[in-house]
Amino acid sequence: xxxxxxxxxxxxxxxxxxxxxxxxxxxxxxxxxxxxxxxxxxxxxxxxxxxxxxxxxxxxxxxxxxxxxxxxxxxxxxxxxxxxxxxxxxxxxxxxxxxxxxxxxxxxxxxxxxxxxxxxxxxxxxxxxxxxxxxxxxxxxxxxxxxxxxxxxxxxxxxxxxxxxx
Amino acid sequence: xxxxxxxxxxxxxxxxxxxxxxxxxxxxxxxxxxxxxxxxxxxxxxxxxxxxxxxxxxxxxxxxxxxxxxxxxxxxxxxxxxxxxxxxxxxxxxxxxxxxxxxxxxxxxxxxxxxxxxxxxxxxxxxxxxxxxxxxxxxxxxxxxxxxxxxxxxxxxxxxxxxxxxxxxxxxxxxxxxxxxxxxxxxxxxxxxxxxxxxxxxxxxxxxxx
Amino acid sequence: xxxxxxxxxxxxxxxxxxxxxxxxxxxxxxxxxxxxxxxxxxxxxxxxxxxxxxxxxxxxxxxxxxxxxxxxxxxxxxxxxxxxxxxxxxxxxxxxxxxxxxxxxxxxxxxxxxxxxxxxxxxxxxxxxxxxxxxxxxxxxxxxxxxxxxxxxxxxxxxxxxxxxxxxxxxxxxxxxxxxxxxxxxxxxxxxxxxxxxxxxxxxxxxxxxxxxxxxxxxxxxxxxxxxxxxxxxxxxxxxxxxxxxxxxxxxxxxxxxxxxxxxxxxxxxxxxxxxxxxxxxxxxxxxxxxxxxxxxxxxxxxxxxxxxxxxxxxxxxxxxxxxxxxxxxxxxxxxxxxxxxxxxxxxxxxxxxxxxxxxxxxxxxxxxxxxxxxxxxxxxxxxxxxxxxxxxxxxxxxxxxxxxxxxxxxxxxxxxxxxxxxxxxxxxxxxxxxxxxxxxxxxxxxxxxxxxxxxxxxxxxxxxxxxxxxxxxxxxxxxxxxxxxxxxxxxxxxxxxxxxxxxxxxxxxxxxxxxxxxxxxxxxxxxxxxxxxxxxxxxxxxxxxxxxxxxxxxxxxxxxxxxxxxxxxxxxxxxxxxxxxxxxxxxxxxxxxxxxxxxxxxxxxxxxxxxxxxxxxxx
Numbered sequence: 001x002x003x004x005x006x007x008x009x010x011x012x013x014x015x016x017x018x019x020x021x022x023x024x025x026x027x028x029x030x031x032x033x034x035x036x037x038x039x040x041x042x043x044x045x046x047x048x049x050x051x052x053x054x055x056x057x058x059x060x061x062x063x064x065x066x067x068x069x070x071x072x073x074x075x076x077x078x079x080x081x082x083x084x085x086x087x088x089x090x091x092x093x094x095x096x097x098x099x100x101x102x103x104x105x106x107x108x109x110x111x112x113x114x115x116x117x118x119x120x121x122x123x124x125x126x127x128x129x130x131x132x133x134x135x136x137x138x139x140x141x142x143x144x145x146x147x148x149x150x151x152x153x154x155x156x157x158x159x160x161x162x163x164x165x166x
Numbered sequence: 167x168x169x170x171x172x173x174x175x176x177x178x179x180x181x182x183x184x185x186x187x188x189x190x191x192x193x194x195x196x197x198x199x200x201x202x203x204x205x206x207x208x209x210x211x212x213x214x215x216x217x218x219x220x221x222x223x224x225x226x227x228x229x230x231x232x233x234x235x236x237x238x239x240x241x242x243x244x245x246x247x248x249x250x251x252x253x254x255x256x257x258x259x260x261x262x263x264x265x266x267x268x269x270x271x272x273x274x275x276x277x278x279x280x281x282x283x284x285x286x287x288x289x290x291x292x293x294x295x296x297x298x299x300x301x302x303x304x305x306x307x308x309x310x311x312x313x314x315x316x317x318x319x320x321x322x323x324x325x326x327x328x329x330x331x332x333x334x335x336x337x338x339x340x341x342x343x344x345x346x347x348x349x350x351x352x353x354x355x356x357x358x359x360x361x362x363x364x365x366x367x368x369x370x371x372x373x374x375x376x
Numbered sequence: 377x378x379x380x381x382x383x384x385x386x387x388x389x390x391x392x393x394x395x396x397x398x399x400x401x402x403x404x405x406x407x408x409x410x411x412x413x414x415x416x417x418x419x420x421x422x423x424x425x426x427x428x429x430x431x432x433x434x435x436x437x438x439x440x441x442x443x444x445x446x447x448x449x450x451x452x453x454x455x456x457x458x459x460x461x462x463x464x465x466x467x468x469x470x471x472x473x474x475x476x477x478x479x480x481x482x483x484x485x486x487x488x489x490x491x492x493x494x495x496x497x498x499x500x501x502x503x504x505x506x507x508x509x510x511x512x513x514x515x516x517x518x519x520x521x522x523x524x525x526x527x528x529x530x531x532x533x534x535x536x537x538x539x540x541x542x543x544x545x546x547x548x549x550x551x552x553x554x555x556x557x558x559x560x561x562x563x564x565x566x567x568x569x570x571x572x573x574x575x576x577x578x579x580x581x582x583x584x585x586x587x588x589x590x591x592x593x594x595x596x597x598x599x600x601x602x603x604x605x606x607x608x609x610x611x612x613x614x615x616x617x618x619x620x621x622x623x624x625x626x627x628x629x630x631x632x633x634x635x636x637x638x639x640x641x642x643x644x645x646x647x648x649x650x651x652x653x654x655x656x657x658x659x660x661x662x663x664x665x666x667x668x669x670x671x672x673x674x675x676x677x678x679x680x681x682x683x684x685x686x687x688x689x690x691x692x693x694x695x696x697x698x699x700x701x702x703x704x705x706x707x708x709x710x711x712x713x714x715x716x717x718x719x720x721x722x723x724x725x726x727x728x729x730x731x732x733x734x735x736x737x738x739x740x741x742x743x744x745x746x747x748x749x750x751x752x753x754x755x756x757x758x759x760x761x762x763x764x765x766x767x768x769x770x771x772x773x774x775x776x777x778x779x780x781x782x783x784x785x786x787x788x789x790x791x792x793x794x795x796x797x798x799x800x801x802x803x804x805x806x807x808x809x810x811x812x813x814x815x816x817x818x819x820x821x822x823x824x825x826x827x828x829x830x831x832x833x834x835x836x837x838x839x840x841x842x843x844x845x846x847x848x849x850x851x852x853x854x855x856x857x858x859x860x861x862x863x864x865x866x867x868x869x870x871x872x873x874x875x876x877x878x879x880x881x882x883x884x885x886x887x888x889x890x891x892x893x894x895x896x897x898x899x900x901x902x903x904x905x906x907x908x909x910x911x912x913x914x915x916x917x918x919x920x921x922x923x924x925x926x927x928x929x930x931x932x933x934x935x936x937x938x939x940x941x942x943x944x945x946x947x948x949x950x951x952x953x954x955x956x957x958x959x960x961x962x963x964x965x966x967x968x969x970x971x972x973x974x975x976x977x978x979x980x981x982x983x984x985x986x987x988x989x990x991x992x993x994x995x996x
Binding site for chain 2: 697851854892894899
Binding site: 067069071 | 317
């Protein structure tokens with residue numbers, strides 16, 4: 001799992017080198033046209049769990065848009081993150097069906113339990129707490145997704161229990 | 167500038183007065199041509215209109231049909247009746263201005279405009295008493311469309327929207343021309359300029375177009 | 377698979393695939409729709425594959441395990457159907473699989489424990505169950521039946537026949553005409569007639585020759601709606617086929633499908649389906665040897681609800697922030713890259729092949745004259761049979777909620793139905809017999825919307841629901857125009873006050889005036905329709921707003937500042953679960969004896985109520 005790199009060290013340099021080689025393989029997938037900006041950012045987000053300043057620059061050079069444009073795109077869309085995400089993604093569905101069945105109370109409980117606000121990552125980089133708008137599993141509302149696992153018809157205690165076991 | 171086919175004129179009316187628009191003109195262009203006042207904030211001749219501030223709204227009517235439209239972008243059509251100060255129009259402007267009084271309480275321009283609509287105070291929460299920016303994006307547009315530098319952009323979205331440079335650090339691309347300051351309808355850019363261009367005396371060539 | 381190089385070849389292929397199906401081989405369909413997946417259906421499917429492999433069944437008996445799209449009856453998931461027996465097993469666990477293989481597959485025995493029963497009646501097959509009986513499936517005709525990852529399965533079910541028919545016997549003009557005759561209206565929300573949209577775009581291309589684009593809107597963002605997800609996942613070929621037909625009608629060579637990124641399976645299945653279609657000669661250059669060329673690219677959404685709005689979606693495809701623009705020049709004339717563009721919703725496109733195959737005339741006879749065809753709804757919230765339903769337009773709302781949905785669970789009562797998501801409205805119980813079609817719903821202040829149908833009972837507070845949708849939209853507003861960016865925040869300020877028992881009756885009138893300003897002033901439909909949930913609840917449930925404002929009371933017991941939690945000493949068993957989970961540690965009591973909440977410290981977080989297994993926590 002990705003961890004925030006240690007700065008001022010040899011590892012940092014090696015790490016940057018590794019990134020630059022990997023980024024090339026992502027860039028190669030798309031022609032250098034502005035319309036591929038979002039697709040490239042998505043691939044980088046998926047690969048590194050966040051979008052670094054360096055990678056924005058690589059992408060901008062590739063598709064030919066100024067960094068200011070990319071900046072407004074990265075900050076506009078919710079799925080992009082400027083900081084590394086945690087090891088586990090805890091996503092509380094706050095769709096209408098889940099809302100009616102108390103999703104908000106679960107989200108609040110998780111904020112207290114993990115000591116982190118929603119859309120943020122815990123200090124130890126273990127968990128990123130997010131709210132999402134409906135992955136379509138309304139039948140088992142309220143739903144919490146932990147990484148790729150669905151916890152359906154769940155409650156505060158069950159989610160905490162699940163996180164404890166990770 | 168706009169391409170104008172002078173042969174074709176569109177006949178319609180503004181506040182009951184006969185109006186003629188050349189092809190490609192908007193309602194606002196025609197009204198200004200006739201000396202009819204419509205308030206605007208995000209409009210500037212130098213850049214393309216985007217219809218963001220919605221202060222220039224007017225009501226378009228034809229028969230039973232009526233719609234509130236933004237005059238800075240609306241192309242009039244033959245026979246349409248435009249009303250620049252109908253109740254619906256004033257309702258939009260009044261609410262927008264009252265909300266703006268809370269959003270950018272430090273702006274003299276907004277206060278003056280609000281006073282025209284009888285508004286002296288706002289009932290909504292004031293988040294930042296120093297704020298002047300209405301986020302119309304004129305500065306961003308002029309930098310991109312006229313200056314051609316794109317040193318600033320609008321970051322984030324919705325209530326978090328803000329004028330910024332990438333990573334909130336001064337942008338070396340900025341040529342410190344001051345166009346953004348000159349088009350800003352509320353004077354907000356004046357206080358932000360240093361955050362965009364940084365310390366000019368420290369600038370050394372790179373990305374700095376003289 | 378061999379490349380299809382002429383139209384007859386598709387027919388031959390279909391017939392031979394059909395014949396192979398008739399071999400009498402057993403088929404096990406495991407539903408892998410979003411609802412069943414969340415209940416562990418993938419593990420059930422894996423267990424079936426394992427069991428079949430381990431048992432080493434002779435070829436004649438070895439069943440075909442199909443992982444299909446959503447069967448609709450999500451509440452009873454994971455669902456498994458068997459053929460040729462037609463058996464319908466519900467709530468299947470991986471542990472049940474061995475028994476199914478042993479008893480049902482090998483020996484044709486029925487396991488009655490796994491059959492669905494309702495009010496004392498046990499149902500063997502899906503068709504008999506009331507939930508399915510009243511439905512009519514057109515857009516989701518193949519969903520749940522075919523394996524979405526197998527183009528052969530889709531072709532055997534008739535996929536690409538409509539394209540073949542259009543190529544062989546119809547001019548583009550005739551295709552547009554047929555869609556016009558069908559009366560099909562856009563299923564994404566606004567209900568614009570699809571045929572007219574195609575016609576305008578075709579005219580625009582004639583006027584300004586050059587590229588034209590077909591775009592499929594799969595950015596289904598309404599919370600609590602997943603119809604499009606189910607179609608894209610369960611029958612991707614119907615969407616692709618609909619797009620090819622649109623492309624043929626307009627002379628387009630490039631299409632885009634914009635899919636919400638929260639739907640990874642839809643993206644995967646569409647991608648695979650497109651690859652299969654390309655290698656089968658059904659997509660790309662020279663489709664079916666006719667010389668017609670059309671290809672599709674998938675664009676993943678990046679988490680912005682506003683991109684469901686046409687002009688914002690185009691911006692996003694072009695690689696920009698999804699900010700809408702004024703539509704005084706319509707997008708059929710100036711859309712993607714300022715070229716004529718047809719944007720259709722997933723469900724709309726899935727209807728197209730059926731219309732072309734059976735004729736627009738046939739389609740126009742389903743439902744009332746102004747709202748033809750069927751509509752898929754995701755029926756969720758406080759309803760027994762949560763799931764995906766497709767019904768003919770014009771059925772009464774009560775049929776969907778009470779007959780198909782089975783009514784409200786528990787002893788609570790049916791309060792309202794919210795349709796159309798954040799842009800729609802709340803329909804109160806007293807209007808439950810309203811005909812579900814575009815015009816009737818608009819007349820009562822709601823909208824058809826994309827098809828989310830959220831049922832509410834008397835424990836749901838309308839002020840809270842109105843706040844919920846406004847907060848949702850406030851987060852999703854692009855922030856370009858002031859009436860939306862500032863107006864939603866301001867309306868929320870009013871509602872927040874109400875929820876705290878503050879405000880006055882004049883505020884309600886002021887709020888209505890502000891709502892009018894937002895409707896009139898906002899740039900796009902997101903802002904323009906944002907006040908709808910609030911306005912409809914104000915109209916139909918004004919007494920509830922007044923209870924908050926005047927009596928400082930939340931009748932449904934939801935708004936935190938106006939409620940208190942108590943422990944019913946008779947129901948409480950003293951298990952201590954609430955006490956050990958209370959974040960304020962304000963619940964005390966001896967072991968096995970009724971507990972008590974100290975009101976001073978209670979923050980009304982509701983954890984105790986959610987956790988109590990004996991419903992001993994009451995709200996007042």
